[in-house]
Amino acid sequence: MSFPRYVATAFWLLSSLGVALPLLVLAWRGLGNIRTLPGVLDLAGVSLLLALVGSLLCLVVGGGLAWLAFRARLHPGWDVLLLPAYLVPPFVGALGFLYALQLLGLRPYGVGGILLAWTAHYAPIAYLLLRPTLESKLAPLLVACEVHGVTGWRRIKALLPPLFPALAAAFGALYLSLLGNFGVPAVLGLPAQVYTLPTLAYTRLFSPASPDPLGEAAAIGLLLGLLATPALLLFSQPSGEPSPRSLRPRLVWAARIGLVLFALAAVVFPLTGLLQRALFNTFTGAFQPAFATAWELPLVRQGLTNSVLLALLATGLLLLMGLLLAPQPRAMRRLRQVLDLHYLLPGTLLALGLILLLAPTPLYATPWILLLAYLLNFAALMLRSIEAGLEAGIERLVGVGRLFGLRHERAWWKIGFPLLQPYLAAGVFLVLPLCLAELTLSAMLYAPGSETLGVAVLSALNGGLFREAAAIGLILMALSLLLLAVPRRGVV
Amino acid sequence: MLRLTNLSKSFGKAGVFEVNLQLEPGEVMAVLGASGSGKTTLLNLVAGLLTPDSGHIFLGPEEVTYQPPEQRRLAYVFQDHALWPHLSAVEHLLLVMKKPQREAAYQLLRRVGLDGLEERKPHQLSGGQKQRVALARALAARPRLLLLDEPYSALDPVLREELRLEVVSLLRAEGVSALHVTHDPDEALAVSDRVAVMDMGRIVQVDTPTHVYTRPQTLSAAKAFGRLNLLPVQVEKGRVQVNGQAWEVEGIEGPGLLAFRYEDLRPDPHGVPAKVLAIYIGRGERLCRVDLGLGEALVRLEAKPGEQVRLVPSGRLRVFERTG
8 A cells, every 4th residue: 555545544544534533422311321322222222213214204105106107107397296395494394283183183293193294295305216127127127017918916016126225215214304303292292292313312401400411412312323323334426317108098187186185285284374374363364474573582683693604614614525526526536425324324423423422512502513514414415416427427527627637636627616606506596595504403502692593483482472483484385485487407 | 550469357356457459550450249348348448548557558659558548648439428418519629629619610510421510519419410520529639549339339230331331431531540349340441451359368370351351360350350260170291071072271289179161162163062042132132041961151142042052162261179
């Protein structure tokens, strides 16, 4: 091994260690408090079961819709009916379901409400992951089945096994998202004392009754990490280029009705709940929008300012990092693989790790710890977006430029960066709204003065300001839906 | 111009092994071989996109083995064009010119037949036009050596033929040395001064296209051009027995494969009797499948199915070892 390579390896080991440090510290502290775990094993079981059932529901609903859309040869334009549910932050969706179910006189809190809100938000992920696989893998096989008259059970035997890897990957992605989701169980579970591991870690951390809140939360975090890790092995982006196939459209109306029904149930229904709460007085029924009273709450103003500043700063810094790293694609890929840990594993783990790591420093209880958390959590997303561009041929085209005598910097300036623009834009429009409506990290890391918009909603809800929470939820929903106008490239 | 000495790059069983090759200034050399024979690896080693495990690459007097691609002053025409989607045709040329001059770029585009399309971007051009831009870009770079990797394989047959003849006359006019990778023997015959035949990562013969076609030195060199009959024979004292007659052959003694092209047998009243089993109408020629006793072979012949003919070799045929 030559000296520079040795140095480079050492550098990568150290930086990987640095990025993974919060998780290592959490694991260490969690192991120290492992004796507290037997008391929460039943809750861990609930969390696990909820995540598994929820993932299955999302897979059935999202996969079913993907199958229908695939069979009906629906134009990708129809996807627009599914995207809003996915773009609206989960806790805002949960808030919508809370109010909408109350409108119908149904009990929104508890397992049923959580599963409903999860399915509405995460089924589109299953759809987005599976539809391209169906087009690339299944279309040719289905054509072969139709041509050779393979029907019924024999057709299922011919078509299902090739889909297993994609189904497993989608299930892994859903399970990780659901297991780590904080917002939905915080809105629909906590009031009914239905806990999942992220909400349990949150309540233990802020529990005045606990002798060692941080230690207990760390032990719960460790358990959460252990439950999440097996899914990391399943998780991989199923790939495949859709190839145009002359399949006859089937079940066209079923597919159209399915997508419309999903949009009605997952978006219009919670939206109605939010609108009703935000616009009409709960007791008198009079038209009385709550936006002005929400705006007068200092917490909301503070939250909005912090969220906007943090989102802009985090996105700007990640964009800069992406620009600096893109000309070193191999290094970028390696860094992204380490950062994937923070993106894929539940945000609760990162938040707890950062508290443990930075509590003794002046960074703790300032907005800067939130900025750091956002950077670590969302960096992989920005880098994935750039990687998608590089893998779509940009890296090679820069190489072609170098072959024609262009220096490394000039090749990137004239070829690489101009071609990366749409991918950078996609990265910005993915990260910015996620930062703006972030809740998992900020709920655990905020301090007086550094509250975010998500924290403001949660506090309003806990403080009985239901109408104000609905008003802010509507604003967040509107902001998220602006993303429908942005072209999506390479990243789900 | 280009000299490769003992050049090797291994990817396990595949790769390039102990390649020695020399290209004269202004010479166009075709590298001919089947898929997986190492042609593109060889080109990428010359381009600097791969680093060899051993051996040396010289461009002129200068050793460039470990130079990065941008210092080698080469140009590359790719099978898939590899055009920059955000640049117009003329901008492609301006970006790679040492001294960018718009007028010179326009002139070059006119020479490759892109008059009036200078400001179009790749997505506004047809396949043939894109390949012309790729070629103009390569010429605009004023390379020491031009590398072409199956540049016409994505084009339809008419356009392919038209473009390869245009390109070869352009290269000769410019005096550009070129290494042209292809698996198409017709292309190798049409464009090159010499052909290097590759098989399993090794160069098995380098000669003029006519010589490689008529006097292949190895079985794989013979196979590279197609139009080949291979019949198992036993050679004794330089002769093989065919339907009761002895044909003089060259090559090995003992068991081997008699190799001959479709046109290597001709009708003769004193020849070996053979029965015509079937006929095929090829491109401007009639081919007959005949039974020669020791096996069936395709022969260029005017005959009818079922007809008895008599055939003799036009020259001395060659026998190769069965392993090739």
